[in-house]
Amino acid sequence: MNPEIDDPKQVVLQVGAVLKKLRKEKHLSLEDLSELSGVSKLTLGNIERGETNPTIGMLWKISKSLSIPIMALFSTENCVNLSRAGKGLRIAGDDNNWMIEPIFQNAGHGIEMYRAYLQPHSSYYPEKHHHNSTELTTVMSGTITIHVNNESYTLNQYDSISFRADGTHSYINHTNEVVVLYIMLKYGS
Template identity: 65%
Template sequence: MDEIDESKQLVLQIGSALKRYRKEKNMSLDDLAESTGVSKLTLGNIERGETNPTLAIIWKISKGISLPLLALFKTEDPVSLYRAGEGLRFSNDQKNWSIEPVFKNAGSDIEMCRAYLQPNSSYHPEGHHVNTTEIATVMTGSIEIQVNGERYTLNQYDTISFRADSPHSYTNNSNSETVLHIALKYGF
């Protein structure tokens, strides 16, 4: 499957998952818009597969309805293989932080992804779902992570765990890309 077909398939999958969730919860598009802070028009376009939502929009939807982000990408395949650099990849608006979801069919309370932070840059995520734990392991490079105002320097294979609904950020002060493995454990 070429990249265009794969992207369109993904857009349709997200829309279908969102619509299925909304119907299961007996929500109207107005209800969903109120819960997520995303316009009814945008949500309708996503459900119909007519737009490719940004990571920020998908995250807003996920957080607004207390649904793990990767639940919108869930598949029913009994075996899943995700090779680095070959699958789905989302970037923030500044293009200095990107993630590759891993194990989209994992249980509904755990998500895993590979994250990439470009040289000499920082990423300040929005607060995660309440009672979420974030576990980050540095795979290549080094990184400074700030959690609740305290700074931690991690080198290759170091791991940190913290409450992800608290203020935190990632800073790469090196001249090389830093690669992280991140797991999110939801507490809902």
């Protein structure tokens, strides 16, 4: 189960969405799944819409009929995603001193993850991000100074910082080495 979801209503909605997705992937109608599982069509529809909290017995019947582990009904992940450094899309800043590689985007949860590279003796001044956005940055290699509003923070390898990204912030590399960062942007509150 997704550890971030601890609200029972959210869990019910998630199970319903996953069930609907899995049922459609297997090209089954509600009636087909009802016949396979022994759970009524009405109950299956209510589960998919998040209108009922299914019992463990119902979940076992459904998972067996779909030939999936029961915990697959609690997971939105059904495949493995791999992002290798230096492979795939790379986006450079205006002066080519700043480079990002998108890692994973989860638009449904308002999250974006990047690897970022800042060249020696250079700086990057991003635009203010969306209202109520949060930036979480971890230094993977090197040392960097990050300015957030009017404060300066020096981070070394494996140090992390989190800040509101809708204010002014910048990254400055005063060293002779490329700094590698892991950045996660979270949109919303």
